[in-house]
Amino acid sequence: MSRVKLSRVESLFEELSYPIARERAADEFVDTTVTYADGEGNLGELVSQCPSAEFAGSDELLADLNNVLPVEAVGEPGQSEGDA
Structure with missing residues (x-):
């Protein structure tokens, strides 16, 4: 099983051929x-939870993925990386 940081997921998505169905994209990452x-x-399970049935490009897949990520994926609730 391979491991990838969330910040590097987009590069994996760019390797896919588009358009691609959600199920096919999920299958590509079942071992990631x-x-x-x-x-x-x-990653395969997360992609399978995306609301779109098909993706025209890696940017669409990444946008959908960001909508299904758990809260802990982006840090602690209420925290901001902005100026304090």
């Missing part, structure tokens, strides 16, 4: 673990 701010998840 994505690590994020406070945990990890199976």
